[in-house]
Amino acid sequence: MAYAVKTVLDTWLKISTAQGSALPDSQKQFVSAGTTLPMSGFELVGTDHIKFTLGADAQGKQIFFKGRNTWYVYLSAVQLLRNGQPIAAPKPAPVYTVQTVLDTWLKVSAVQGSALSSEQKQLVSAGKVLPLSSYDWVENDHIKLTFGLDAQGKQIFFKGRNTWYVYRPAVRILKDGKAIALSNPAPASGQINAKGLNLLKSFEGLVLEAYIDAVGVLTIGYGTTTGVSPGMRITEAQAESFLKRDLTRFENAVRKLVKVPLNEDQFSALVSFTYNVGEGALGGSTLLSLLNRGDFQGAADQLLRWNRGDRGELPGLTRRRRAERALFLGQDFTAFL
Numbered sequence: 624m625a626y627a628v629k630t631v632l633d634t635w636l637k638i639s640t641a642q643g644s645a646l647p648d649s650q651k652q653f654v655s656a657g658t659t660l661p662m663s664g665f666e667l668v669g670t671d672h673i674k675f676t677l678g679a680d681a682q683g684k685q686i687f688f689k690g691r692n693t694w695y696v697y698l699s700a701v702q703l704l705r706n707g708q709p710i711a712a713p714k715p716a717p718v719y720t721v722q723t724v725l726d727t728w729l730k731v732s733a734v735q736g737s738a739l740s741s742e743q744k745q746l747v748s749a750g751k752v753l754p755l756s757s758y759d760w761v762e763n764d765h766i767k768l769t770f771g772l773d774a775q776g777k778q779i780f781f782k783g784r785n786t787w788y789v790y791r792p793a794v795r796i797l798k799d800g801k802a803i804a805l806s807n808p809a810p811a812s813g814q815i816n817a818k819g820l821n822l823l824k825s826f827e828g829l830v831l832e833a834y835i836d837a838v839g840v841l842t843i844g845y846g847t848t849t850g851v852s853p854g855m856r857i858t859e860a861q862a863e864s865f866l867k868r869d870l871t872r873f874e875n876a877v878r879k880l881v882k883v884p885l886n887e888d889q890f891s892a893l894v895s896f897t898y899n900v901g902e903g904a905l906g907g908s909t910l911l912s913l914l915n916r917g918d919f920q921g922a923a924d925q926l927l928r929w930n931r932g933d934r935g936e937l938p939g940l941t942r943r944r945r946a947e948r949a950l951f952l953g954q955d956f957t958a959f960l
Contacts, residue, residue, distance in 0.1 A: 625705070625706055626663075626678075626703070626704065627660060627661050627662055627703075627707075628659070628660050628662055628665070628696070628702070628703055628704070629657070629701060629702045629703075629704055630654050630700060630701050631656060631702055632656050633654070633655050633656050634653075634654055634656075634696060634697060634700035635652065635653060636651060636653075636654055636695070636696050637650065637651045637695045638650045638651070638691065638694065638695065639695055640669060640671075640695050652688040652689060661679060661680065662676060662677060662678050663677070663679075663938030663939075663941060663942070664676045664938060664942050664959070666713070666945065667712070667713040667714070667715055669715070671697060671699065672696065673696055673697075673698050674693065674694075675696070676692055676693045676938065676941070677692040677694070710958070713955070713958055714955075716954065717799050718798070718800075719754070719755040719771075719796065719797065719798055720752050720754050720797045721752070721758065721766075721768055721789070721796055722750070722751065722752045722794060723747050723748065723750060723751045723794050724749060724794060724795055725792075726747070726749050727747055727790060727793035728745065728746060728789070728790075729745040729746075729747055729781060729787035729788070729789055730743065731744070731787065731788070733788045742782060745781040745782060745787065752797070753768075754771035754772060754773065754779065755769065755771050756771040756772075757769045757918060757920040758796060759884070759917060759919065760791075761788065764790065764792070765788045765789065765790055765791055766791050767787075767788050767917050768786065768788070768789060769785060769920065769921075770786075770787075771920075786916070786917060786918070813878055814870075814874055815870055815890070815891045815895070816888070816890075818888065818950060819891025819894055819895050819950060820891075822891075822943075822950060822956055822960070823845070823898060824845055826895075826899075826939065826946070826960075827845040827898075828845070828846075829862055831856060831857055832854075832855070832856050833855040836848075837932055837937065841853065843855055843862070843865070844862030844865045844866060845862055845866040846866075846869075846898065847862070847869055869898065870894065870898065872902075873894050873897045873898045876897055876906075877893045877897055877905070880911055881893065881914060881915065883917055886953075888950050888951060888953055889951050892926075892947045892951035893905070893947075893951070895947050896926060896929070896944075899940075899943065900929055904929075908925065910925035910926065910928075910929075920952075923948050923952050924948070926948045926951065927948060929944055930943075930944050942959045942960075946960060
């Protein structure tokens with residue numbers, strides 16, 4: 624699918640979300656209304672800006688302005704296009720916070736507060752609201768919280784820690800300021816779900832004759848690399864069979880390597896990722912380390928780092944990683960397909 628951005632107003636492309644009038648000429652590019660530019664990827668920044676990466680022109684050459692191909696622009700000044708048709712702008716990511724409804728302890732584990740030393744717990748009074756980067760239901764009716772950034776953009780810590788456990792009845796989780804029901808997410812079945820399979824197939828594509836992929840590996844079907852020989856041809860049914868076989872391997876790898884509970888979307892996003900980069904890459908990754916420490920948001924953000932080949936960033940991989948991150952976080956991933 625071809626994505627583009629079309630200006631509906633005379634506007635500035637900028638190197639940040641700052642007002643154009645505050646930036647020197649070297650850090651902004653004027654674009655007149657009605658200009659259409661191809662994109663290789665985009666994301667919403669805050670509530671009123673789009674960060675986008677320019678794609679290639681009609682002759683296949685990468686587009687740059689002032690040596691840059693990544694810019695910010697006011698959301699209200701542009702229209703996003705997919706295959707020439709307008710699409711809805713992405714919605715801001717929801718903001719999660721935790722509010723205490725009782726005086727309660729933040730704790731280093733899900734044991735009773737009375738069993739912990741003063742260094743292993745932090746008293747928080749009723750009515751306190753704290754930003755979250757992630758939360759997860761754990762054993763003994765507790766929630767594991769990882770705190771986010773305060774209003775000044777500084778990471779919140781208590782006693783040098785930003786991850787704590789709290790007794791579930793003592794808090795409310797808020798999404799965009801509104802309380803949400805707390806329930807243990809459906810555990811992963813151990814198999815990729817329909818959304819993950821759609822994502823994976825969309826990016827792998829279906830090729831029925833053996834070819835050399837972008838990193839020099841002989842490939843066929845939906846990205847199958849095992850048992851492929853030069854000149855090999857297969858049917859679509861065989862491609863599906865190979866995919867099912869290969870998925871079992873990567874589903875098993877994710878189950879083995881991940882030590883924290885995952886819901887269906889999280890598991891499926893990781894299977895798609897591992898199918899693409901290999902179980903060895905997942906096993907040695909910072910992503911896995913963060914995830915197994917319970918930092919789900921940090922793990923999701925790590926996905927975006929896996930978008931490069933031997934010659935630098937690959938726009939297709941950038942879109943795939945953004946789609947996998949969106950699926951992992953329970954957001955709409957289809958805008959990146």
